[in-house]
Amino acid sequence: MSELALRIHGLRKAFPKVVAVAGVDLEVARGEVFGLLGPNGAGKTTTLEMIEGLTVPDAGEIEILGQSWKRDGQQIRARIGVQLQSTSLFNKITVREALDLYGTYYPKARSTAELLDLVQLNDKAEAYHITLSGGQQQRLALALALVNDPELVFLDEPTTGLDPQARRGLWDVVRRMKAEGRTVLLTTHYMDEAEALCDRLAIMDHGQVIASGTPASLIAQLAIPSVVELTFDGAAPDPAAFSARLGETVEHRSDLWEIPTRDPKGLLPRILEIAEAAGVPYQQIHIRRATLEDVFLHQTGRSLRD
Amino acid sequence: MVMMIWRQFVMEWKLYSRDRMAMFWTFAFPVAMLLGFGVIFRGGGGPKLSIVYVEPAAPSPRDAALLKAMDEVQLKVMPLAPAEAEARWGRGETAAEVLADGEGYRLRLNSYLMAQGGAAAGLVNQAWLMAQARLNGAPEPKRIPVSVESPGGRKASNYAAFLLPGLLGLNLMSIGLFSVGMVNVSYREKGKFRRLAVTPLPKWIFLLGQVLQRLTISLAQALVLMTVGWLAFGIQNQGSYLDLLVVMVFGTACFMSFGFALSSFAETSESYAAIANLLFFPLMLLSGVYFTLDSAPRWLQHAVTALPLSPFLTTLRAVFNDGSGLAGHGLALAIVGAWALGAFLLAVRRFRWA
Ligand SMILES: Nc1ncnc2c1ncn2[C@@H]1O[C@H](COP(=O)(O)OP(=O)(O)OP(=O)(O)O)[C@@H](O)[C@H]1O
Numbered sequence: 129m130s131e132l133a134l135r136i137h138g139l140r141k142a143f144p145k146v147v148a149v150a151g152v153d154l155e156v157a158r159g160e161v162f163g164l165l166g167p168n169g170a171g172k173t174t175t176l177e178m179i180e181g182l183t184v185p186d187a188g189e190i191e192i193l194g195q196s197w198k199r200d201g202q203q204i205r206a207r208i209g210v211q212l213q214s215t216s217l218f219n220k221i222t223v224r225e226a227l228d229l230y231g232t233y234y235p236k237a238r239s240t241a242e243l244l245d246l247v248q249l250n251d252k253a254e255a256y257h258i259t260l261s262g263g264q265q266q267r268l269a270l271a272l273a274l275v276n277d278p279e280l281v282f283l284d285e286p287t288t289g290l291d292p293q294a295r296r297g298l299w300d301v302v303r304r305m306k307a308e309g310r311t312v313l314l315t316t317h318y319m320d321e322a323e324a325l326c327d328r329l330a331i332m333d334h335g336q337v338i339a340s341g342t343p344a345s346l347i348a349q350l351a352i353p354s355v356v357e358l359t360f361d362g363a364a365p366d367p368a369a370f371s372a373r374l375g376e377t378v379e380h381r382s383d384l385w386e387i388p389t390r391d392p393k394g395l396l397p398r399i400l401e402i403a404e405a406a407g408v409p410y411q412q413i414h415i416r417r418a419t420l421e422d423v424f425l426h427q428t429g430r431s432l433r434d
Numbered sequence: 435m436v437m438m439i440w441r442q443f444v445m446e447w448k449l450y451s452r453d454r455m456a457m458f459w460t461f462a463f464p465v466a467m468l469l470g471f472g473v474i475f476r477g478g479g480g481p482k483l484s485i486v487y488v489e490p491a492a493p494s495p496r497d498a499a500l501l502k503a504m505d506e507v508q509l510k511v512m513p514l515a516p517a518e519a520e521a522r523w524g525r526g527e528t529a530a531e532v533l534a535d536g537e538g539y540r541l542r543l544n545s546y547l548m549a550q551g552g553a554a555a556g557l558v559n560q561a562w563l564m565a566q567a568r569l570n571g572a573p574e575p576k577r578i579p580v581s582v583e584s585p586g587g588r589k590a591s592n593y594a595a596f597l598l599p600g601l602l603g604l605n606l607m608s609i610g611l612f613s614v615g616m617v618n619v620s621y622r623e624k625g626k627f628r629r630l631a632v633t634p635l636p637k638w639i640f641l642l643g644q645v646l647q648r649l650t651i652s653l654a655q656a657l658v659l660m661t662v663g664w665l666a667f668g669i670q671n672q673g674s675y676l677d678l679l680v681v682m683v684f685g686t687a688c689f690m691s692f693g694f695a696l697s698s699f700a701e702t703s704e705s706y707a708a709i710a711n712l713l714f715f716p717l718m719l720l721s722g723v724y725f726t727l728d729s730a731p732r733w734l735q736h737a738v739t740a741l742p743l744s745p746f747l748t749t750l751r752a753v754f755n756d757g758s759g760l761a762g763h764g765l766a767l768a769i770v771g772a773w774a775l776g777a778f779l780l781a782v783r784r785f786r787w788a
């Protein structure tokens with residue numbers, strides 16, 4: 129059973145004013161945690177919803193758990209679990225009722241008690257959906273995605289709106305899913321999360337996959353293993369003059385400068401020297417390894433959380 | 435699968451009963467209508483015809499004889515001083531008034547209210563003939579006796595008894611068009627069905643669960659209304675309760691499915707409201723909820739019997755008011771049933787989660 133959980137080819141979707149997805153190919157192996165990254169509006173949700181059978185693609189093929197929507201719609205629905213980017217339930221349904229009710233929609237269902245434990249909503253079991261906080265609603269949505277013991281799980285920004293503890297809780301849930309042999313396709317805006325959870329990633333922008341691979345291979349491809357950061361107290365000044373004297377590109381972020389380099393050891397003394405001479409009012413200087421965030425910024429040319 | 439339908443049904447009930455306002459209106463509205471109209475028109479088959487009588491400066495025996503005769507023909511006489519009568523006429527509230535004019539009287543009819551005014555004028559003329567005969571010493575004129583009965587001949591019933599089945603029908607229609615159709619459009623609009631769309635829940639089970647829940651509401655509502663009708667006006671079901679149940683089930687299935695089917699034609703709540711009102715008001719006015727359609731053209735009277743509300747009301751009234759069995763109403767029930775089935779199939783075909 130080494131076959132693919134998901135194979136999509138040439139997937140396209142155009143809305144009246146924009147081409148949301150412009151030819152996406154993806155392959156996700158069984159048992160893999162696969163991350164879809166990309167700036168707002170990149171087409172992640174649209175891609176997921178086409179795979180989930182919610183949106184009809186304009187073109188392309190989707191093979192999901194060896195089945196196709198045309199022939200086996202009901203069977204596919206019974207085998208997948210879906211957490212939508214925003215899940216809107218009936219206002220006055222309680223958490224327990226929602227889990228019980230959705231359980232009855234499937235041939236096999238996990239027990240409500242187990243699911244409540246999993247997402248730590250035990251003390252909210254009798255609360256109406258509308259009275260839950262955003263993070264609690266998000267956790268209920270996650271529990272609903274797991275209600276049918278799915279083989280393939282789609283999580284669209286599962287940690288958006290979660291507190292740090294709940295976020296780690298979700299990471300544990302995802303890791304447990306992987307350990308149980310489920311396949312997970314998730315989107316996220318957090319690079320640390322993608323690095324921590326995903327076996328493989330695809331970065332999307334403008335409806336297309338612009339890079340894909342394991343987190344490590346993506347960072348390695350960047351070929352700039354280190355970044356020197358100068359932080360400022362308040363807004364960072366314009367680095368143009370500094371950059372010219374240093375002879376390296378300096379990226380200007382709101383309160384820091386970033387200097388990507390292959391040779392931080394050689395560069396650091398020169399940076400200190402020039403900064404001293406030019407009276408650059410920096411507070412601290414760091415050297416760090418390049419991260420997925422650098423890959424993302426490099427690939428999309430945009431800051432993520434804008 | 436039966437389990438799924440049951441769960442869907444129970445959940446619908448829970449969601450519904452948690453919306454206190456909606457529940458209150460479902461039950462309060464028809465009861466208020468029944469009590470209101472029932473009390474206002476308590477006398478008999480509708481309001482008494484009224485006539486404004488412009489009081490002369492010095493009443494003569496002739497005037498006294500006319501007043502007495504008008505009372506005898508069941509006219510409601512409103513005596514007013516000339517200035518007051520003129521003011522009332524000016525406000526357009528008077529349908530007909532009678533005033534002394536030389537040797538006799540003159541009738542003045544409001545052109546906007548000819549149906550009322552014309553009937554009143556006929557009665558005034560009849561009263562005037564009687565008064566003249568008496569003044570001239572002719573033998574007491576004979577009148578044709580009038581009896582009020584229900585069409586089935588069971589019982590002389592009051593207006594509330596006519597109104598009650600009408601209200602039951604009207605409420606089914608409003609639950610169907612608004613509580614089913616409108617609610618589903620707004621759920622779809624708010625994306626509440628999207629989560630259901632990714633489950634294997636078949637649409638028809640979801641729809642059927644809702645139909646069954648609305649069916650129980652409408653039966654509960656009928657029970658409340660019939661109890662109030664009995665306590666307040668002594669109206670009782672004249673037929674068998676089983677027949678009544680059958681008719682109600684047909685009607686509910688029909689109007690609920692109608693709401694579903696209609697909801698699949700509108701994208702937004704606003705456009706749905708427009709479509710629903712467009713159907714609701716003509717059906718209400720043309721199907722004999724409050725009054726019969728005697729004055730409409732014949733083709734229209736025939737046409738409405740093919741629409742669902744009119745045959746439903748005819749059958750319901752036959753059972754409830756006249757104790758008739760269902761045997762003679764097969765065609766009417768078949769029409770309602772055909773609408774129910776057609777609408778349900780259309781709904782299952784067209785209904786979209788998103
Ligand atoms: N129903 C729709 N009608 C019209 N345009 C749409 C619709 N849904 C999405 N779009 C457009 O398609 C593009 C991709 O949207 P999508 O939701 O897939 O992005 P995303 O990558 O999930 O973004 P985010 O990170 O903000 O969730 C956007 O430009 C969006 O405006």
Ligand SMILES: [Mg+2]
Nearest residue numbers: 172173174213
């Ligand atoms: Mg999205």
